Amino acid sequence: MDAVTSPVRIERHGGVAVVALDHPPVNALSRAVRQGLLDAFAALCADPSVIAIVISGGPGRFIAGADIREMNLPPDAPFLPEVVAAIDACAKPVVAAIAGAALGGGCEIALACDARLAGPKALVGLTETRLGIIPGAGGTQRLPRLLGTAQAISLIGEGRVLKAEEARAIGLVDAVVEGDVLAAAIDRAPAIAKRRLSAAAVPAGDAAAEDAAAARARKAAKGVPAVAEAIHVIRAAGEGDFAAGLAAERAAFLALRESAEAKALRHLFFAEREAGKVPGLQGAVARPLARVAVIGAGTMGAGIAVAMADAGLEVALVERDADAAQAGIARVRDLYGRQVKGGRLSEAQMAEKLARVAPTADWAQLGSADLVVEAAFEDMGVKTDIFRRLDAVARPGAVLATNTSYLDLDAIAAATSRPQDVVGLHFFAPANVMKLLEVVRAARTAPDVLATALALGRRMGKQAIVAGNCDGFIGNRIYAVYRRHAEYLVEDGAAPEEVDAALEAYGFAMGIFSVSDMSGLDIAYAMRQRRAATRDPNERYVAIADRLVEQGRLGRKTGAGWYAYDAAGTKSADPVVAEIIAVARTEKGIAPRAFSAPDIQRRLLAVMANEGAKALAEGIALRASDIDLAFVNGYGFPRLKGGPMWAADAMGLTEVLREVEAAHQAGGAGSEPAPLLVELVRKGCTFAGWRQGEEE
Ligand code: NAD
DSSP states (O other), rough: OOTTTSSEEEEETEEEEEEEOTTTTTBOHHHHHHHHHHHHHHHHHHOOOOOEEEOOOOOTTOOEEEEEGGGGGGOOOSSSHHHHHHHHOOSSOOEEEEEEEEEEHHHHHHHSSSEEEEEEOOOOOGGGGGGTTOOOSSHHHHHHHHHHHHHHHHHHHOOEEEEEEHHHHSHHHHHHHESOOHHHHHGGGGGGOOGGGGGSSSOOOOOHHHHHHHHHHHHTTTTTTHHHHHHHHHHHHHTTTHHHHHHHHHHHHHHEEEEEEEEHHHHHHHHHHHOOOOOTTTOOOOOOOOOOEEEEEEEHHHHHHHHHTTTEEEEEEOOSSSSHHHHHHHHHHHHHHHHEEEEEOHHHHHHHHHHEEEEEEOOOGGGGEEEEEOOOOHHHHHHHHHHHHHHHSSOOHHHHHHOOOOOOHHHHHSSSSSGGGGEEEEEEEEEEEOOOEEEETTTTTTHHHHHHHHHHHHHTTTTEEEESSTTTTTTHHHHHHHHHHHHHHHHHHHOHHHHHHHHHHTTTSSHHHHHHHHHHHHHHHHHHHGGGGGSHHHHOOHHHHHHHHTTOBBBBGGGGSSSSEOOTTEEEEOOOHHHHHHHHHHHHHHOOOOOHHHHHHHHHHHHHHHHHHHHTTSSSBHHHHHHHHHHHHSOOOOGGGTTTTHHHHHHHHHHHHHHHHHHHHHHBOOOOOHHHHHHHHHOOOOOOOOOTOOOO
């Protein structure tokens, strides 16, 4: 290892040696770091002048975990277990000085030390299951020896991240040091006794507590296979043989690392980092936000107000009149009330947050807002009227945003004298819970306005993705095609409950017809009515949903929709619906045929990816991974499948195209194969590898 370029340095403080990592930004355990650590321990263990060793990641840091990029590359020695074994084998006391994140492999290194000192900003946890793997360097064996089996199952199984004080309270770190944690570690290291967890026994535990922890972890896991594996391997630690436990852990880790689920989760991990990179924003500085306003305090407006108040912003909640404003703040109170009831918020916190939201019918209040989000009715007339009035009262430089789901953002912006300040902020219901935020860039949106929207998204803890302006933007545009094809499947022979069952078997929390019933069938109905005049006559139109609405079946809220609901809200397939479907088939002379669950899954995945390809080629979506993020964070697409574009790549684009051609036969105009899909198939490329502007 070249001493000059190694990210690991040795510093001497008398008899204490500091192994100092400097591998920005977070000291990820890349090959060079692993090699550097190994070399450092080899040298220091053999050096008689060294009496104790401290591992430090520098101010505000420790080791944030594995280098996730390397997980997609061929394995390259030395591996982390070797490094951890070298630390474990060292005869001198070793202390971890944890000034920042000690996660995953970083936590495993800390566990191999004899003592762990944390700074107040430390974050500690074995978070591997979040990426579909388990700790692979002794974490599942050392943690139960330190904290007991139940605690280890809970921490590893749920991938929990503990703050310094929480970690100290359960004994994961020995002390929290205010001030310079490295200096404290150097000071204390010579007096620390050797305490090898590898030589310790797992403390006797309470079987009921272990079972309860395992049940909680399995529930939170939502089917991530790594969680069951982690529980299994942690329990094996209790059998006492450390080496055997390590071997079992490593074998499970290696198998999981190559699993489709782990690859999908890694893809999403990188997708999240990629999503923030937006062309044209270099040098753009987000405008400062302190006071914001929401116009329209209905379902969405109330949720948006909560999301903003949670982010510490002062929110004016503007309604049509005083009564509507009071109804709006009542919705906000209700949203917080539910959190209090669920034990997620204290009464005092609720009071503090509620105090930030001020209901009003006075438009003059909008004059002091740094950003305004309009969430009134989905109607172009209503929206342009609001933006015209807003233009007159908003202060210069205020960001003017709309939560529209489908409408033309350029037309809304044109109602103002400042289209550069207009942007789409498309939240998803419930707005204070759902992670996705579609930031819609209109033709004239200024870079710093877009930057402000993205900064607001981060501040609210949302996953923001940037979309171009088109009907339905990224998410609803693709969702509309998905829904249309689900209805074609029904008209061609599948029962709605069969379609839903196939989607749920694929991993969706809820099938598309159940989702429609939950949201209410009237909204989509109104939209179909609005568009009736402009619809392509060659596009196949399924009228079954119209028949349902005309019979007063608006979904759950009326006790009937695609399904029947009893008083307790339990759904069942309804013969009335089957009859409506049978009539629709007869009217069109369709002889119903059977669709298997895989038929349904492949068809719906293919049409989503095909529409995604069209959105990519048009520049509506910047990259395929943004579409994946939209669907896993906003539409219940299973994370373990990585999103529709990733899943299409996994299915194979040749196969996807074949399925799209069949879907085109079924759907007619509007369902044509995307030229980009055809081109990728021709070149043997994938969506994941595609970049805007690189096509021939
Ligand atoms: P909603 O009917 O529940 O609420 C609209 C509110 O706006 C009402 O309280 C109404 O009094 C108020 N309002 C109407 N005109 C106003 C005006 N001129 N000034 C002040 N207030 C006015 O509707 P919603 O479901 O909350 O939808 C609001 C917007 O959010 C729509 O554009 C919709 O497309 C979009 N959206 C909805 C969802 C959803 O799932 N409901 C999801 C994403 C986006």
